[in-house]
Amino acid sequence: MKNGSNKGIQRLLNATRFTIMGIRSAWSNEEAFRQEALVLILVIPAGLLIGETFVQKGLFICAWLLVLVIELLNSALESVVDRIGYEKHPLSGQAKDMGSAAVFIGISISFIIWISIICERFII
Numbered sequence: 681m682k683n684g685s686n687k688g689i690q691r692l693l694n695a696t697r698f699t700i701m702g703i704r705s706a707w708s709n710e711e712a713f714r715q716e717a718l719v720l721i722l723v724i725p726a727g728l729l730i731g732e733t734f735v736q737k738g739l740f741i742c743a744w745l746l747v748l749v750i751e752l753l754n755s756a757l758e759s760v761v762d763r764i765g766y767e768k769h770p771l772s773g774q775a776k777d778m779g780s781a782a783v784f785i786g787i788s789i790s791f792i793i794w795i796s797i798i799c800e801r802f803i804i
């Protein structure tokens with residue numbers, strides 16, 4: 681909206697509404713998002729219990745939130761590719777594969793953070 685009606689509080693309200701719609705859409709349509717969101721339900725209390733400092737607790741939780749962010753972006757990318765067409769095309773497959781790889785790297789980052797802190801705290 682270029683007419684100025686989307687400023688201030690109205691912009692925040694619209695952004696919040698769009699955010700909720702996006703999360704609902706991901707929950708309804710994306711199995712991977714549901715699975716990763718359910719992992720977050722386990723990660724939050726585990727991170728709060730295992731983390732010794734506020735930074736460790738934050739890293740535990742934010743590392744997995746990063747996975748959800750990447751999954752949302754991957755799902756959006758897949759939706760755009762599917763919107764263009766369902767026919768097989770090398771670039772469509774490449775885009776979807778790269779999105780999947782991004783999710784894998786995000787999960788790897790989270791895993792490395794968790795293992796590093798746990799090893800530092802309990803083993804080393």
